[in-house]
Amino acid sequence: MQLLQDFVTTLQFLIQGLGVTISVTVIALAVGFVLGILMAILRVYGNRPLKALAAAYSVIVRAVPVVVTIFLLYFVIASIVDLSAFWAGSLALGFASGAYQSEIFRGAIQSVAPGQMTAARAIGMSRIKAIQYIILPQAIRLALPGWRNEATLVLKDSTLVFAVGVPEMLRRAQYVSSRTLEPFLAFGAAAVLYLALTLLTNYVLGRAEDRYRMVT
Amino acid sequence: MADQPIVRIENVRKAFGPTQVLKGISLSVYPRQVVVLVGPSGTGKSTLLRCINLLGRPDSGSIWLEGLEITAPKVNEDKVRQRVGMVFQEFNLFAHLNALQNVTIGMTKVLGMHKQAAHAEGMRELERVGLADRASFYPAQLSGGQKQRVAIARALGMDPHVMLFDEPTSALDPELTGEVLEVMQQLAKEGMTMIVVSHEMSFAREVADRIVFMEGGHVVEEGSPEQMFTNPVSDRTREFLSRITDPGQDEHK
Amino acid sequence: MNELLLFAQRVLPVLWQGTIITVQLASVSLLLGVALGLPLGVLRVYGSKWVRRTVMIYITIFQGTPLLVQLFVVYYGLPQLGLTFDRFAAAYITLGLNSAAYQAEYLRGALISVSEGQMTAARAIGMSKGQAIWNIILPQALRLVLPAWSNEVVSMIKYTAVVYLIAVPDLMGQAKNLSSKYFAPIPVYLTVALFYLVLVGITYFILREVERRLQIPGLTMEG
Secondary structure, three states: OHHHHHHHHHHHHHHOOHHHHHHHHHHHHHHHHHHHHHHHHHHHHOOHHHHHHHHHHHHHHHHOOHHHHHHHHHHHHHHHOOOOHHHHHHHHHHHHHHHHHHHHHHHHHHHOOHHHHHHHHHOOOOHHHHHHHHHHHHHHHHOHHHHHHHHHHHHHHHHHHHHHOOOOHHHHHHHHHHHHOOHHHHHHHHHHHHHHHHHHHHHHHHHHHHHHOOOO | OOOOOOEEEEEEEEEEOOEEEEEEEEEEEOOOOEEEEEOOOOOOHHHHHHHHOOOOOOOEEEEEEOOEEOOOOOOOHHHHHHHEEEEOOOOOOOOOOOHHHHHHHHHHHOOOOOHHHHHHHHHHHHHHOOOHHHOOOOHHHOOHHHHHHHHHHHHHHOOOOEEEEEOOOOOOOHHHHHHHHHHHHHHHHOOOEEEEEOOOHHHHHHHOOEEEEEEOOEEEEEEOHHHHHHOOOOHHHHHHHHHHHOOOHHHHO | OHHHHHHHHHHHHHHHHHHHHHHHHHHHHHHHHHHHHHHHHHHHHHOOHHHHHHHHHHHHHHHHOOHHHHHHHHHHHHHHHOOOOOHHHHHHHHHHHHHHHHHHHHHHHHHHHOOHHHHHHHHHOOOOHHHHHHHHHHHHHHHHOHHHHHHHHHHHHHHHHHHHHHOOOOHHHHHHHHHHHHOOHHHHHHHHHHHHHHHHHHHHHHHHHHHHHHOOOOOOOOO
C-alpha cells in the first residue's frame, strides 16, 4: 500500500534525526542534573545568600516558558562564545531543566530522614562528606520517580531547540513535509516516534526505579 | 410483636474468591427487635450485614425485607437502601459536608425533600443524637463519638424501617463508646428494629432481645441474652462469650 | 536613561498586546481542558473497561508526544485530511486537547484518593452510583485536585509560548518580532521573561487565595 510505504520511508528519514534528539535530551538532562543537585544542596545546606541565590534561580527559571529561557541563554552564550546551535540549544535546555531538577532534588534531600545527617556527624564526618556519602545517595534514589517524569519532559521539550535551528527530528519532519507536501504523514510519523521514545524512556527508567527505589 | 419477620434471611451463602465466608445462614428478625450478632472476627458478620442492604450480594439463598424478596434480580437496590439504614465502623461521614448537611443530603437528593423541610428534619435528628449544637461542624472537627452519632443521625434521617450497625464502636477510644451506645439504647427503646454486629457484651446483655453467635460462616446458636450468657447449649458459645466478657467488660462501662 | 525610556516606549506596548493574547489563549484553552478533562477523568475511573481503555489511550498519546508536534499536526497536518483551522483555532484546539489529557489524569488521582467509604456510605443511604459521584465524590475530588490544577494553570501560561511558531502574535511572538526588528535579542527577551514572571506570579497568588477560600478542614490529599 502506497500510504504504508510513504509512512515507512518518512519514518526512516526521521529516525536519522533520532541521534540528534537523543543527544540534545541527554546533554540537557546531564547539565540539568549537575545544576539541579548543586542548587538543591545550596538551597538546603547553604548560608542565607546562597539559599537566596538557589531559590531565585529555581523560582525565576520555572516561571518563564522554556522557549524564552532557551532563546535568552542561546543569545547570551552566542555573545560570549562561538558554539553551534546544537550545543547552545542543549546547554540552554539544560539550564532550564536544572531549575526543575533542583526542586526534585530539594524535595528528595528534605525527605531523607534528619537522623541520617546526625548519625553521620556523630561518626566524625564533615558536613560535606556527610552530604556526599550519606545524604545524596539516598536523595538520588528518592528522587527517581520525579526524575523519570522530568526526563520525559526534557525529551519532549527537545523539540523546542528546533526554534534555534538544531536539526533534530521535528525539523526533519518539517523538511519532509515541505518536500512531500504530506504534512499529516510527516508530523504524524514524528508524533509516533516521539510517543515510542517517551514510552521507552518511561519503561527503562521505570525498571531502574524498581531496582533502586527507596521509600522512607 | 407482629407475626411476620421484617427481615428474613434464608440459607445465604457467599464466598470471596476461594474462601467461603457465609455457609448457609438463616435468620429472622421481627419488628422492634434488637438482634446482636457476635462471634470471632472474620466470620462473616459484616458480610451478612452488607447483604441485608445489598451492598454485597449473596451467591445463593434469599433475603426478604418486609415481605419483599430483595435478592430477586429486578429489584431496585437504591430503593431498598432507602428503607435500611447503616452505620459503619469507620463512620464514613461525607468529608466535604458539615454535620447538618451530612444528615440532609440524603433527604434532599434521594428523597427529594425541600431544603427547609430537610433542614428542620435534619436538626431534629441531630437533636435526637444530642448534637444539635455541632450542626455546622465538619467531620474533621468532631470527636470519634460525635462522628458516629452524626452517622447515626444521617441514617435515621432517611426514615429507615431497619437499622444495621457494623461494629459501631470498634474504632472508638473506650471513653467515647458510651455516648454512642447510649444513643443506640435510646433508639431501641423507641422501638427501632436493629441488627447490630458488636463486641460490646454489656450492650448486648442489656439491650438485645436476641443474641446470635456466628462462627466459621454458620450460626452456631441463638437465643435470649439470659439464655446465651448463663446457659448456652453449645460449648463454643460458652467458650467465646466467657472469653469476651471476662477481663475487659467492666472497664468499658 | 534615555535609551532605556526609548526602549520601553517601543517595546512595552507591543509586549502588552502580546500579553493580552497570551492570557486569552491560556484561559480559553484551560476552559476547554476542563470541559473535556473533567468528564474524561470521571470516565477513566468509573467507566466500563473499554471506556477506561480508550480514555487511557487518549491520555497516553497527548502526554507522550511533544506539544509542538501536536500543534504542527493540527495546524499543518490536518489540512491534508481536509480539516483546516486558522492559527488561533489550531492553538486553542491543541492546547485544549493537551490540557484535557493532563487534567483528566489529575482528576483521576483525586477521585481515587477519595476514600472508598464515601461511596459506600452514599450508596447506603440509597443514592445511585451517578448521584454518589455527583454529590459526594466529585465535590471532594475537585477540592483535592486544586493544587495540581493550579500547576496546570501556570504550565498553560508558559506553554502557550510555543504557538508563536505558527505565527500567533502572543507575548513570545511579539518578542521574536521585536528582537529581530531592533537587533536586540537579549534586552527584549529579558523583558519578556519579566513579563512572564509577573504574569505567573499574579496567577499564583490568585490561585493560592482561591485554594485558601475553598478549603474545608480535614479535606486533604492524605485524608
